[in-house]
Each structure stands twice: as C-alpha cells, then as structure tokens.
Amino acid sequence: MKNCLLISTMFLTGIVSAQDSISPKLVEEIQQPQPILENKNLPTFKNSLGELKINIDSSGDKNVKFGFSNQVWFRYLENNPGTAVNGVPQDRTYDAGIRRMRITLNAQLTQAYSIFLQFGINNQSFISGGGTGTGGNGQGKKPQIFFMDAYNELAIVPRVNAETKKPNKNHLYLGAGLHSWSGISRITNASTTKLLTADLPVFHFPNIEVSDQFARQFGIFAHGEFNKLNYRVAVNKPFATNRQPGVGEIVDNNQGGKLSYAGYGMYQFLEKETTATSFLAGTYLGAKKVFNIGAGIYTSADATLAQPEAEVFRSYDNTMIGVDAFLDMPIGKPSKEMAISVYSAFFDYNFGPNYLRTNGIMNPGKKDPNFTGIAAVEGYGNAKYLLGSGQMWFTQAGFVLPKFSHQLKVQPFVSYTLKDLDGLNDLAHFYDVGANLFILSQNAKLAYQYSSRPLFEAESKQLLTRRGEHLFTLQIAL
Secondary structure, rough: OOOHHHHHHHHHHHHHHHHHHHHHHHHHHHHOOOOOOOOOOOOOOOOOOOOOEEEEOOOOOEEEEHHHHHHEEEEEEOOOOOOOOEEEOOOEEEEEEEEEEEEEEEEOOOEEEEEEEEEEEEEOOOOOOOOOOOOOOOOOOOOOOOEEEEEEEEEEOEEOOOOOOOOOEEEEEEEEEOOOOOOOOOOHOOOOOOOOOOOOOOOOOOOOOOOOOOOEEEEEEEEEEEEEEEEEEEEEEOOOOOOOOOOOOEEEEOOOOEEEEEEEEEEEOOOOOOOOOOOOOOOOOOOEEEEEEEEEEEEEEEEEEEEEEEEEEEEEEEEEEEEEEEEEEEEHHHHHHHHEEEEEEEEEEEEOOOEEEEEOOOOOOOOOOOOOOOOOOOOOOOOOEEOOOEEEEEEEEEEOOOOOOOEEEEEEEEEEEEEEEOOOOOOOEEEEEEEEEEOOEOOOEEEEEEEEEEEEEEOOOOOEEEEEEEEEEEEEOO
C-alpha cells in the first residue's frame, strides 16, 4: 500500500509540474462539462458533468483522463433456507455495502501510444470483503485495493488522422497487459457505470474469479473498426486453477497451462459507438440512435477436470458462444425526450458434462448448524445457480419516461433470464424489475430493483422454492 501511495504521489507531482506549461485557456476547458452529442434533435443532458481531462500540450494529443465512480448498495434479502448471518439464524437480512469503487487513469503519451489503469475495490459489505477475524480487523473491514485493468496500447491506424485531424474511416489498435477486451457478448464487455438494470446478471462472465481476475486475463489484444464492423480479439493466459474433483464431479482445473482465445464483433447499422475503452453502455437514454447485432466466442483447451469414476480423470475443453442484439434510440416527439433500450442475448456454454457453478453477490449468509428443514442445493444467503454447461437467454428492456424536468429523468426497466442447464432437471427462471432516477445524466443516479431467483432441491435437482431481494443503489461517476 505504501508503494501505491508513493507512486500516486510521484505521478500527481508530475501532473502538477506539467500544468506549468498548460495555458489558462486549456485549464478552463478541462473544467467545463461537455454535452454527450452534438445532434440538436436528440437530448444533450446539459447537466452532465463531462470528463476530467488534462491536456499536456496545446494540441491535446498528449493528455491524461481521470475517472472516479462509486456504487453504494442497500438491500433487503430473503435468505435461502437454513441461513445464519454472523452466527444468528435469519430468514431476512438488511444489508449495506460498496458494490464497486473505481479509479481510472488513461494517459495518452502520444497520439499512437497510451496506458490504461483501473483500480479500486469490489463487493465490500458489512460482513465480507476485507480481512479475517473479528472486532477492529473484522472480515468486512479494510478491503485491499487492487488493479482490474493495467495495459499498454499502440495505435496502428488511429481514429483520427495525425496530419489532417479528421476521423479515419477505419482504425486498429494493439495492446497487452491485464485487460478486459473480452469475447462472447456485448454485456460481457459492459460498462458498470452505464447499466440499464441496477446490476449485471454476472453469468455472462463465464470465468469470473476462477481463471480470470474480475473478468480480466493477462494477454494481447486487438480492437478496431472496419466500416461498420466493430471488433475485438484476444489471446490470453488464464489464471491458474487446480481444483481436484470428487467422484462424479467436474471442477475448474487448467494445470496444463493452455491459452485462451476470445473475440467479439458487432455490426453497427445506425450510429457508431465509441470504443476508446473496452466498456459498452447498457443504455444511452436516447442520446444516440444505435442498433447492433453481434456474436462472440471464448475457448480454452483442458480447462476443467472430471472424475467420472474412482481414479479415472478426464479433462474437457471449454467453449462459450454468444449472439446478441442491442437497440437504443429516442422515440416520440423530440420535446418529450423519451427513449427505449432493449438488449437480448443467447449463450451456449460447454464446460464439460453437468458442470454447475453457484454464486451470491456480496453474500452475507452461511449455514445454520441447527437447521433441520430442507436446504437448497445452491447453499445459503442469496446464493443461486450462476451458470453451467447448457444454454441461457437474457433480455432486458427500459423506457425513458416523458420529460417532466430539465434535470431529472426516470427509466423503468425489466429483465428476464432463462437458464437451461444440463445439470438441473428443471428450467431456471430469473426476474428483475425496477427503475432508474437520473439526476445528472448517468453521472449521478438512484436505482431500485427487485429480483426473484429459483432454488433447487439437492437430490432431484428440481425446483424447490423461490427467494427475492430488494436492492437500492446510489451511483456517482465521472
């Protein structure tokens, strides 16, 4: 931590020194919010905060951009049967925490070369996310800051011509490091500060915190645009896993050290989206007219290991495929500033026979040792079946209500996920419904969401019951 503080201090000192050569006019421009787009027929969201950018030279080719975001969660959870929270049996739990706190830094050293860094914390609640123990060093306190992204990027064909200063029709960038230029789908590359729903469904990150680090892997990547085709490809070294399966189990195990290969492409029928970073918006609130269709893949050889019978082991290749469509545009009279946003994606995952994985976001619960009823196979707290070998379909839709304020906007939304997993004997249906209240465009918003999840019985792998959770989140992002 001391090293991080020393590096930060040295960097900021360098920025302050660099500012000596920046004209007052440039500094003034940094502080002024910029509209989201220039088309006067679409909403401009004049109250948005713009970006925090420091130009190092008069041309603006050398600059540093900063980003800050914080998502605070408050929840009312209906716990799975047999749950104890902090050692006390609880059917329902009030919860608070920080889902995401991020700081990003993008340094454009020349028009051809840049560095992107993102660090922060994720998933700290009142009971989890930090160290171990109780009291002043309790497990919910003092989580460790870590880097999510740290990569270098080289412009082979830049977006803007260096001589004419006009946009190039096509562009191509190469990069290397710890990155999130991922395959499979649009939502696998989602911007967490421009979500339609209050949170992501997470299953679209097939290796989350197993052979990746918060959906990132080390590797080399390329991304760019050819006419209306936007694409990204990567060759990565997955994080090592070495779990050993019991008889009849299949688990993550890539001890053979094979590489992973990923790619995603989308054809942009209407306006083009900006892909200076890997993250794609879940909604533009009608600030763009976008209709894209896309497809992607992730594959890695010998990534899971099964023991079908005693002392017999078999490795399986992992392959995940996704196809999706995204529509976001204004509708109705321009003065009403209404908009629709729809996203739908189909996934086919193959980890090997009957592979299943459970997950509970910021799960506060553990097993109640005195519980004598029927427990769900997923476990305790808010755990659910996240993903597995099989097919999944996800759809979300939102509608920006007619304008009633110069500053505020309201956007109700719904989402639905169908999981047809080989290891379960019933279909799994997941539902979400809620609304966003935008205060400063997407820089400041409040969101409410109710989610309903299915739970399965251990022996039959059939539907046992359902549980829900109420989520209220406050987001500030720049």
